[in-house]
Amino acid sequence: MPVYITDLQKVEAIIQGNYGNGTSVYTGQDRYSLKNFDLGQYKIELKGDNFFLRAYTTQERSGDSYAAGTLGQLVNEAYNPSVIRNASGAVIGGWFAEYATAFAGGVPGVTGGNPAAARAFADRNRLVPGTQQFDDAVNAIKKKPIPNGAGFNDKTNLYHYEGMYNFKNSVKFAEIIVGGNYRVYSLNSEGTLFADKDGRSISIKEWGAYGQISKSFFSDVLKLSASARYDK
Numbered sequence: 001m002p003v004y005i006t007d008l009q010k011v012e013a014i015i016q017g018n019y020g021n022g023t024s025v026y027t028g029q030d031r032y033s034l035k036n037f038d039l040g041q042y043k044i045e046l047k048g049d050n051f052f053l054r055a056y057t058t059q060e061r062s063g064d065s066y067a068a069g070t071l072g073q074l075v076n077e078a079y080n081p082s083v084i085r086n087a088s089g090a091v092i093g094g095w096f097a098e099y100a101t102a103f104a105g106g107v108p109g110v111t112g113g114n115p116a117a118a119r120a121f122a123d124r125n126r127l128v129p130g131t132q133q134f135d136d137a138v139n140a141i142k143k144k145p146i147p148n149g150a151g152f153n154d155k156t157n158l159y160h161y162e163g164m165y166n167f168k169n170s171v172k173f174a175e176i177i178v179g180g181n182y183r184v185y186s187l188n189s190e191g192t193l194f195a196d197k198d199g200r201s202i203s204i205k206e207w208g209a210y211g212q213i214s215k216s217f218f219s220d221v222l223k224l225s226a227s228a229r230y231d232k
Contacts, residue, residue, distance in 0.1 A: 082095050213225070
């Protein structure tokens with residue numbers, strides 16, 4: 001809940017915070033399990049009858065989130081990589097090599113030319129859900145960040161600052177208002193979601209400024225205004 005503090009000069013201070021934690025699923029290029037993520041929004045503001053100054057931030061933490069599709073692929077790779085190569089790049093083993101050898105009749109006891117039999121041979125050591133070996137592999141892969149694992153580590157923040165001042169208490173011939181804002185998006189996923197590898201966060205900065213002057217005529221029957229704004 002907001003906390004309001006008012007002094008004799010009619011300046012109001014507001015401190016406000018909102019925090020949430022949850023678990024959900026997001027589907028994009030992969031299917032993401034958003035597990036135990038945190039989202040916080042915090043604001044501090046000063047307000048008077050002719051001005052305001054405001055700053056707020058949104059803080060996001062991915063918690064135990066992971067990419068489910070990537071997890072499934074890496075669990076398969078954990079028991080037997082698809083392709084095993086030697087130092088010179090030649091294929092010397094792996095699931096595809098074992099399947100091809102069995103299908104070609106090169107494995108004793110496996111009927112050549114039988115796709116089901118060849119696959120059963122290549123899958124002989126496959127990790128089975130519900131076993132300790134399967135659970136250990138899943139947990140280890142979740143803890144490793146993408147691309148070597150399935151976990152992603154998002155610590156993205158947004159920072160926003162803005163203010164406005166009305167010269168009504170010092171300028172009487174017209175109403176003059178000026179203001180501006182500055183915003184920073186700080187994308188930080190350590191390379192697991194964005195192209196921010198090697199600890200380099202991506203910062204997107206926006207700022208703007210505006211001004212307005214208005215004047216009333218004929219007992220407020222007519223009001224003329226002119227304004228301008230610049231954003232970058």
